[in-house]
Amino acid sequence: MLVFIIWLFCFFFHLGQSFDNALFDLREKSEIDKRIPPTELIVVTIDDKSLDAMKRFAGRWPWPRSVHAELIEGLNTYSPQAIAFDVLFNEPDVYRPDDDLYFAQVVEDADNIYLALLGLEYHNQSVKNHYPLALFPFLKQLNSQQMGSVNVLRQDDAVVRQYYSKVWINDQAFLSLGAKISDFAMSDDTPIKLQWQNTSAFEIYSYVDIFNAVATEDAQFLTRFRDKRILIGATAAGLFDEVSTPISNSAPGVFVIANAAANYLNGTFYISVSDWLIISTAFLLIMCVSSIYFYNTSLVIQFSVSCVVLVLALVLVWYIYLLLAPYSLDLPVATLSLSAVLALLLQFLMQSYVQYREKQFANKLFGRFLDPNVVKNLLDHQNLAQFGSSEIVEVTVLFSDIRNFTSLSEKHDVSEVVALLNDYLSMQVATIFKHNGTLDKFIGDAVMAFWGAPLQTNNHAEQAVLAALEMEQNLIHFRATLPNKYQSLDIGIGIHSGKVLCGFIGTEQRLDYTVLGDTVNLASRVEGLTKTHNRILVTQQTAQRTKLNYQFVDKVLVKGREQPVELLTPER
Known part of the structure; x- marks a missing residue:
């Protein structure tokens, strides 16, 4: 749920928009050659060729508007559906007013001519009145239905991917020039997302070629404009408004309008x-x-x-x-x-x-009972949740006790005996850990350990017996380092295998990982019998679970048992 909430935040605040834009651009480039613009759409470019060729009779740009008027009259002879100018005629030509009057008359007499208007001072406070100010065509009497917006919608990365179908200026709605030339009317103000066409896929003519055809009355050439929708705009270097699109970093603005018109006519803009x-x-x-x-x-x-x-x-x-x-x-x-x-x-x-x-x-829990390497293995391979509850498992329990420790401590210096005991226990615990045993507890000078939990193994009995044999050798070596007064130091080890209740026992303040049951009691009693029989005693239940050799010691009837317990000792 947290992940979903974070994603919703990213979604509503458009934090992934830049990546979406990059993927959109990539898809547009991969799909562009599959798209075909509508055949009724023609783009007429005011290109470098036109600027050079028109100098001899029209002068430098901007040309007299009579040039455009003649072009319109010549084309309208062949009944095109629409002629749209992506050229701003927002100021009158004070030096050639007659040319303006001629152009104005031609535009007024035709109902298929559309001129560009440009909204200024972009605001984003509301849907309406995006552009409180605008550059209108200078023709005051021009019908607003003959005006189309040429504003482009740039995203945060300055790339145009969407297109305004309608803009609001002074509470009046104006369709875009692309919508006008396509006779497309939007019911709302939502920008459309364009499917981009390859610029070279459009039917393109140079302005001067059409003007020359009009001047020479080249009917064969001009016939191709019958029933067409003609979009006129600048592509000459330094003359056009440069726009970055998904397919080009510097596309002339007229081709943005051409793409929009193609989307309207084909009905292919994205939903x-x-x-x-x-x-x-x-x-x-x-x-x-x-x-x-x-x-x-x-x-x-x-x-x-x-x-x-x-x-x-x-x-x-x-x-x-x-x-x-x-x-x-x-x-x-x-x-x-x-x-x-x-x-x-x-x-x-x-x-x-x-x-x-x-x-x-x-x-923290097992570090007190197990060798660090065993703890690491346990954490890497076991489900830790299972240790929260107790379970019945088969283990081998070992008890080890120092014989006559009480009398030993009474006869010698207490601090010296405690130091000796700590050294001895450290050595024996290391051996238990070495053989993958679990240290249950210290009971005075006695040690209780078990094998088979929490890491369950099939050879827990053999591991326990091998640990007992090494503990015996530890005793011999340890005793050899002691003064004569401690040479009587000896131990007894009792081992038994069986089912136990295993788990954490205690309170929040003190938890112990331990085993409970008759198996534990019998192992303790077997350890008690070592005083009269042998240093290491193993029950038949433990011996039969190992591959070691044993010598029979005795059969003893112990407290709580109806049948005698067979005792063995491992061969050294």
């Missing part, structure tokens, strides 16, 4: 997928990636599987993204992919933290 569908899809992606972490496997495996799932999800989303292109559906792939990436990273971080806390807790 955005509803927010609810995007949110639902993101939720499913998050759940899909997050579900990997619900399984009780190692974090490395979870992360690896999640990465594989993430890659497959991203490939699938990208594939769907490409499939949707012909259907004019726009899907925010990067934003959706962000949901899966967030799910992967945040779940990994959260699971890492949870496992870290679990390991810290387990290490």
